[in-house]
Amino acid sequence: MRIGIMGLGRIGAFHTETLAGLDVVDSLVVTDPVAATVAAVTERFGATAADSPEALLAAGIDGVVIAAATDAHPELVLAAVKAGIPVFCEKPVARGVEESLEVLRAVEGSGVEVHIGYNRRFDAGFTAARRAVVSGELGALHTIRSTTLDPAPPPAAYVAASGGLFRDCTVHDFDIVRWVTGREVVEVYATRRLNIPSRSPKHGPYTELERKTGAAGTTVVSFPPPLSPVIGSRVPRHSDMPPLRPPAPAARGARRRGSPRPRDRGSRPCGARR
Ligand SMILES: NC(=O)c1ccc[n+]([C@@H]2O[C@H](COP(=O)([O-])OP(=O)(O)OC[C@H]3O[C@@H](n4cnc5c(N)ncnc54)[C@H](O)[C@@H]3O)[C@@H](O)[C@H]2O)c1
Incomplete structure (x- = not known):
């Protein structure tokens, strides 16, 4: 091709x-x-x-x-x-x-x-979480918490062209909450808090966003790394959850020499952002 x-x-x-x-x-x-x-x-x-x-x-x-x-x-x-x-x-x-x-x-x-x-739909951990919800293995879903944590904020110019971190980065969380639960969002509201003194508030997110999908849900964007427990009535502890990890090592030639192994790259919430 x-x-x-x-x-x-x-x-x-x-x-x-x-x-x-x-x-x-x-x-x-x-x-x-x-x-x-x-x-x-x-x-x-x-x-x-x-x-x-x-x-x-x-x-x-x-x-x-x-x-x-x-x-x-x-x-x-x-x-x-x-x-x-x-x-x-x-x-x-x-x-x-x-x-x-x-x-x-x-x-x-x-x-x-x-x-x-929306690459998270192909992530082994998210796929397992969806299977657990859809099959009923998880029981009644009552909470989903999707957290995206980057190691460092992006350049201010990037945030401006991208439309902001809600649209650029948290959009992964919006997508995966709908995909894992198979449910539509009922209500969304956002609050924002900026903890980086060198940044203007318009360059947020540094924000907390809660959304309701029938189950209560919260999406949090901050810096760093990702944690996305999905909790149902039959799974009371995070440690019982399927691991939210990337799939097995990438195809031949996909890894740049000296770059982190796929296992490590998986801890970078927006994929291969840097
Ligand atoms: N799926 C993911 O996990 C993931 C990860 C990173 C970025 N992204 C997305 O990928 C896109 C790019 O992100 P990035 O981090 O590489 O940004 P970047 O700023 O590093 O690169 C963007 C590139 O696009 C070029 N460009 C701008 N207008 C163009 C045009 N009309 N035609 C061709 N090239 C043009 C720019 O010159 C620049 O080189 C964004 O939409 C971002 O949200 C997705």
């Missing part, structure tokens, strides 16, 4: 390395507005550079990975769908509800496969 990658920042570089190590991938075409980033990636992985997203979509690719900054997602997804090219797009779909719905409407009925990168 020939795969295109749009956006070569932290997660784009990670996806490029993973794809470059897969036997089923014959060639990569990449694009990013930052020329130095493109040069580094093409040199390291032998990828071909495209001058623009349009040029990349016209480069004979079988699928495209959209790993650009969040505010570029809608435009890039819509362009790929229009070109009839299957898409993997990083979460979130967009920075706002209206833009997200616009993408949804364009994708529905297009016949083009579009997958959004």
